[in-house]
Amino acid sequence: MILLLPFLAILVIIVVALFGAAVPGLDFLFGVVFPYAAITVFLLGIIYRVLKWARSPVPFHIPTVTGQQKSLSWIKSSKIDSPHSSPGVVGRMAMEILLFRSLFRNTKMEMKSGPKLVYGSSKYLWLGAIVFHYSMLVIVLRHLRLFMQPIPQFVLALQNVDGFFQVGLPGIYVTDGLIVAALLFLFLRRLYDSRLRYISLASDYFPLLLILSIAVTGILMRYFLRVDIVSVKELAIGLFTFHPFIPRDVGVLFYAHLFLVCVLLAYFPFSKLMHMPGIFLSPTRNLANNSRMKRHVNPWNHPVRVHTYEEYEDEFRDRMKAAGLPLDKE
Amino acid sequence: MSESKLKPEELAETIKYKTPNRNWMDQKVEMKPGRFSHSGVPKSVEYLQLPNPRKWQPTDPDWQLPENWKEIILEGLRDRLNRFRSLRVFMDICVRCGACADKCHYFIGSGDPKNMPVMRAELLRSVYRHDFTLAGKILGKFAGARELTIDVLKEWFYYFYQCTQCRRCSVFCPYGIDTAEITLLVRELMNLVGVNIDWIVTPVANSFRTGNHLGIQPHGFKDSIDFAVDELESITGIKVEAPINKKGAEILFITPSADYFGTPHYYTLLGYLALFHEIGLDYTWSTYASEGGNFGSFISHDLMKSLNAKMYAEAKRLGVKWILGGECGHMWRIVHQYMDTLNGPADFLEEPVSPVTGTKFENTTSTKMVHICEFTADLIKNGKITLDKSRNDNWKVTFHDSCNPARALGLIEEPRYIIKNACNHFYEMPENTIKEQTFCCGSGAGLGTDENLEMRMRGGMPRANAVKYVKEKHGVNYLGCICAIDKATLPPLMEYWVGGVEVGGVHELVGNALVMKGEKERTTNLRGEPLDGKME
Ligand code: HEM
Ligand code: SF4
Ligand code: SF4
Numbered sequence: 001m002i003l004l005l006p007f008l009a010i011l012v013i014i015v016v017a018l019f020g021a022a023v024p025g026l027d028f029l030f031g032v033v034f035p036y037a038a039i040t041v042f043l044l045g046i047i048y049r050v051l052k053w054a055r056s057p058v059p060f061h062i063p064t065v066t067g068q069q070k071s072l073s074w075i076k077s078s079k080i081d082s083p084h085s086s087p088g089v090v091g092r093m094a095m096e097i098l099l100f101r102s103l104f105r106n107t108k109m110e111m112k113s114g115p116k117l118v119y120g121s122s123k124y125l126w127l128g129a130i131v132f133h134y135s136m137l138v139i140v141l142r143h144l145r146l147f148m149q150p151i152p153q154f155v156l157a158l159q160n161v162d163g164f165f166q167v168g169l170p171g172i173y174v175t176d177g178l179i180v181a182a183l184l185f186l187f188l189r190r191l192y193d194s195r196l197r198y199i200s201l202a203s204d205y206f207p208l209l210l211i212l213s214i215a216v217t218g219i220l221m222r223y224f225l226r227v228d229i230v231s232v233k234e235l236a237i238g239l240f241t242f243h244p245f246i247p248r249d250v251g252v253l254f255y256a257h258l259f260l261v262c263v264l265l266a267y268f269p270f271s272k273l274m275h276m277p278g279i280f281l282s283p284t285r286n287l288a289n290n291s292r293m294k295r296h297v298n299p300w301n302h303p304v305r306v307h308t309y310e311e312y313e314d315e316f317r318d319r320m321k322a323a324g325l326p327l328d329k330e
Numbered sequence: 331m332s333e334s335k336l337k338p339e340e341l342a343e344t345i346k347y348k349t350p351n352r353n354w355m356d357q358k359v360e361m362k363p364g365r366f367s368h369s370g371v372p373k374s375v376e377y378l379q380l381p382n383p384r385k386w387q388p389t390d391p392d393w394q395l396p397e398n399w400k401e402i403i404l405e406g407l408r409d410r411l412n413r414f415r416s417l418r419v420f421m422d423i424c425v426r427c428g429a430c431a432d433k434c435h436y437f438i439g440s441g442d443p444k445n446m447p448v449m450r451a452e453l454l455r456s457v458y459r460h461d462f463t464l465a466g467k468i469l470g471k472f473a474g475a476r477e478l479t480i481d482v483l484k485e486w487f488y489y490f491y492q493c494t495q496c497r498r499c500s501v502f503c504p505y506g507i508d509t510a511e512i513t514l515l516v517r518e519l520m521n522l523v524g525v526n527i528d529w530i531v532t533p534v535a536n537s538f539r540t541g542n543h544l545g546i547q548p549h550g551f552k553d554s555i556d557f558a559v560d561e562l563e564s565i566t567g568i569k570v571e572a573p574i575n576k577k578g579a580e581i582l583f584i585t586p587s588a589d590y591f592g593t594p595h596y597y598t599l600l601g602y603l604a605l606f607h608e609i610g611l612d613y614t615w616s617t618y619a620s621e622g623g624n625f626g627s628f629i630s631h632d633l634m635k636s637l638n639a640k641m642y643a644e645a646k647r648l649g650v651k652w653i654l655g656g657e658c659g660h661m662w663r664i665v666h667q668y669m670d671t672l673n674g675p676a677d678f679l680e681e682p683v684s685p686v687t688g689t690k691f692e693n694t695t696s697t698k699m700v701h702i703c704e705f706t707a708d709l710i711k712n713g714k715i716t717l718d719k720s721r722n723d724n725w726k727v728t729f730h731d732s733c734n735p736a737r738a739l740g741l742i743e744e745p746r747y748i749i750k751n752a753c754n755h756f757y758e759m760p761e762n763t764i765k766e767q768t769f770c771c772g773s774g775a776g777l778g779t780d781e782n783l784e785m786r787m788r789g790g791m792p793r794a795n796a797v798k799y800v801k802e803k804h805g806v807n808y809l810g811c812i813c814a815i816d817k818a819t820l821p822p823l824m825e826y827w828v829g830g831v832e833v834g835g836v837h838e839l840v841g842n843a844l845v846m847k848g849e850k851e852r853t854t855n856l857r858g859e860p861l862d863g864k865m866e
Contacts, residue, residue: 002353005472049422056415059631061667062738064500064508066766069740071693071704074711075747081766082740084693096504102429103504107762109432115342117438117795119762125429129504198349198443199426199452201474203465270465275505278423283416284506289740292697295670300413304636305379307538309618309647315539316548323549325617326575328647 003191006206010213013263014256021255030255031235032244038262045269050277061296064284084290093286097279100126100133128189132182135175136211138162139218142173146236176219183212207273210264217257227251338827341787345441354449355456355476359485361389364784365440366488367777370531375524377535378633382524388487393480399523400478404461406519411462417515420507421458424448430499430507435770436492439788447499447509450489454516457482487525490516492785494774495628495660496733501766513775518630526629530776533625537637542587542621551617554590562600565858567850570607572615575648579614580685582645585656585702586623586814594834595817597856598657601841605706608715608846609686613654619644622661623814627668628776635672638664641699642673652682653699657835659732659813660774662701666739670697687712701735703744703812706840710751717843721852721861722753725808725832727839728800729758730793730820731768732813742766745812745836752839757804763796773819786819787826794827801831809833 020030067078077084080091095101108122141158145151163171187208190196221227231247232254238245268274280286313320313328320327336344350357366388375383384394396402411418430447432438437445444450452474459466459475466475476482495510520526533543540547546554555572563569573579585602589595606613619640626633645653655665670676679698682691689708691700709715729749735741742765749756763769772789773782800806809820809831820833842855854860 002472053415053418053422056412056418058415059413060671062416062508062511063667064497064506065737065740066501067740068742069693071691071741071744072689072708072711073692075707075743078740096506100504102502102506103427105502105767106429107433107502109438111342111345111347111438115339115345115791115795116799117792119760125427129427193428194349194351195347195431195443195446196426196428197351198354199428199431199446199448201426202472203474204426270463272423272425275423275425278419279505281415281419282423282506283419284500284508284511290693291667292665292670292694292699293692295675295696298671301672302632304632304639306636306639306643309643312541312618319547319549320617323552325548325552326577 002202005202010209017256017259021252031246034262038265042265057299058283059298061291063287065289082289089288128182128185135179138175147240214260227254347441349443359488367527367779367782370526370528374532374535406522416511433499433502435792436789439791451512494770496770497737529779530629541618548617574615576614580612582650582653583613584622586658587621588814597838598835600856601837604841616644622658624664639673646678651680657812659734663734663738707744707747716845719754721842726755726806727808728806730811736768752843757800759796769793771816771819778819790823798828
């Protein structure tokens with residue numbers, strides 16, 4: 001069921017999109033209304049969620065440290081893994097966000113007879129994750145060519161690098177292949193690794209399938225069932241410049257692709273995809289390891305019941321006196 | 331304790347790492363004996379004025395909860411979501427990538443899939459989704475949401491008391507999700523309806539009243555220190571001074587109470603006494619703040635604060651300049667990451683400067699508390715003490731990084747520097763089991779009880795396994811550590827899985843090696859064992 005549901009959901013989404021494209025008159029809904037609505041939900045949703053996180057204070061200074069602290073001058077401290085200053089924290093966060101540093105550390109534990117535990121390095125998840133995320137990033141950036149006229153220089157450059165395997169026309173983008181491969185890997189991993197199957201929810205399969213469907217419809221459009229790219233660009237620029245315009249004959253497949261993207265955008269703020277903004281707010285990573293150098297203030301630091309020295313001495317005065325311990329009150 | 335009677339090999343064979351094919355929500359918790367602790371006794375719960383004191387046991391069908399227990403917990407959760415950004419973010423962003431799964435010593439040692447850190451968190455996250463998210467409210471189980479029921483509460487009790495808040499999972503999580511934080515908050519929630527364990531509430535009550543978790547009263551404390559002074563005299567021929575509650579001393583020294591009552595902690599205490607004498611430190615012990623450890627931190631932020639308050643209060647009363655802290659694990663997490671926030675600012679203290687070397691401890695300028703390893707490493711570096719390494723030649727030493735000093739402070743090189751200067755034979759355990767990746771002793775955060783012994787042996791297996799490796803390879807026979815819980819719980823662990831390895835503090839090694847002015851020729855180490863010749 002956990003697996004069936006996301007599949008069904010994707011199927012329904014595609015059917016709805018195809019229906020929308022086929023029924024005359026609905027193209028405005030699918031080509032203009034939904035994209036605007038989706039982008040609005042996406043932006044407002046993210047802002048709402050991030051503000052909600054941000055409204056809760058960070059009461060304690062709890063970085064998880066992964067290297068030598070700065071203490072005595074002659075002990076070399078680890079500036080990135082145990083940063084004691086802001087540049088160090090920025091470095092640490094950049095490593096996490098750009099290189100998935102912590103995931104890179106991943107190991108795989110195995111118990112051999114004896115028992116003997118061995119920990120091998122395990123980089124597959126890191127590799128799959130990096131390939132997927134960077135392909136996704138490149139693909140999103142490449143899409144800017146549809147929204148902008150003239151096409152920005154960096155987009156053209158990206159396109160050139162990505163398409164360096166120029167085999168006939170249209171040029172093949174490396175990231176198209178990579179993203180599908182990485183998504184399949186991430187998906188199959190969930191299916192075939194019994195531990196992952198155990199922890200996976202429907203909401204873990206769904207985004208993978210959703211993004212996969214987006215990628216596949218995109219690839220189909222580009223390489224196999226060509227759509228009229230000029231019309232697509234007219235529509236995109238129309239959306240981008242707030243002069244919505246529905247060209248004729250954009251193709252059914254395009255509407256399916258667009259609608260899937262709309263679903264992804266609208267789904268984003270309510271899902272685990274919020275890990276993107278979330279990673280910036282994670283208090284175990286974004287704080288410096290300078291807890292004893294700088295006082296961290298907790299806005300709700302409420303008073304608690306304490307047992308004062310006076311109460312303590314009152315209770316034990318006789319015994320303290322007998323033992324010859326100094327007293328505040330005789 | 332059925333299974334703990336098993337031989338180590340037999341126990342290892344029960345670990346299957348098999349995950350059932352069923353939805354985890356459909357599986358009720360089965361409380362296996364040997365894997366959980368007794369509940370808090372009413373006397374201690376009452377003394378601390380905590381909710382719902384009563385006689386009960388986790389295996390009782392009826393937990394005698396207040397009628398509105400569910401609302402209390404959900405309201406408590408709402409309140410904490412608003413007070414802790416960590417909780418909010420950690421509830422929302424886990425992608426269930428599984429990177430943390432096999433990083434937990436309890437998962438490794440039990441194979442129980444709900445001991446994967448991600449699952450431990452999901453036990454709470456499922457309830458969070460059900461009551462606090464739109465998707466959970468609408469889609470229910472399909473969105474991974476479930477209602478809080480008594481079975482869920484029982485599952486919480488079982489699994490959140492199978493987490494030692496060691497934070498190893500957090501090192502590997504791409505977002506740094508810290509299960510220890512979640513565990514502490516869930517324990518807070520359970521405590522709101524009187525669900526807790528005795529080896530937390532009773533030590534907390536003791537610490538509250540007497541200043542230390544063992545409940546030792548001031549005269550008992552003094553006897554103990556006096557006894558140690560005599561013992562040190564018989565070993566070194568020197569009678570050291572050990573001032574207690576002395577106003578106007580320069581430094582207040584606070585260490586876990588097990589150091590003056592437990593073995594092998596005691597030998598480390600002798601090491602402190604010898605060291606402080608040799609450098610002529612103007613310091614004092616305190617009976618009121620006679621506990622470095624903080625059992626409150628295992629169950630709630632408020633109790634953590636309540637117990638921790640004694641450190642600054644006593645420093646202020648005695649008029650010392652700064653505080654020096656002994657070998658302890660979680661005590662140091664609290665001192666490093668919480669104390670200043672909870673009970674500071676320590677504006678009545680001075681920025682710590684070593685009276686012996688003049689070194690300013692730049693990393694402690696606000697909290698004003700220095701770790702004994704920072705202090706001693708500085709002494710050695712500046713040549714202020716003489717260490718005769720050969721007096722530790724009986725020992726082949728390895729070092730167990732305690733979770734908190736490693737992952738909260740990054741106190742990694744200081745103890746190693748001391749050890750290397752105090753003994754000739756030092757060997758590291760394999761890379762994936764030390765420093766920031768260190769494995770827990772398996773008995774921290776209040777779980778070091780006899781009735782929980784099987785789970786402790788399971789959870790300690792990864793640590794023990796790494797020790798066994800260096801024992802077989804290098805003949806290691808001394809497991810050094812800087813934590814009182816380690817010193818209490820590693821010995822039975824070593825006995826069970828390894829054999830022939832003693833556990834001791836870093837300052838025990840220092841005390842052995844320390845050449846003291848005017849001492850008699852040492853014939854034994856601090857344990858009273860002959861120095862010459864090998865230990866069997
Ligand atoms: C700051 C930006 C981001 C960072 C640092 C980041 C990081 C990560 C990491 C470390 C993982 C875990 C490894 C894995 O399971 O693949 C992950 C998973 C995932 N990310 Fe991102 N991510 C970012 C943005 C995004 C965006 C924009 C999307 C898509 C809309 C996305 C989609 C996903 C998905 C679907 C998974 C789960 C993969 C699975 O189920 O196996 N991420 N992300
Ligand atoms: S490593 Fe982090 S994100 Fe991945 S499953 Fe564990 S807690 Fe979740
Ligand atoms: S904090 Fe330690 S004991 Fe708790 S889940 Fe993480 S690895 Fe396991």
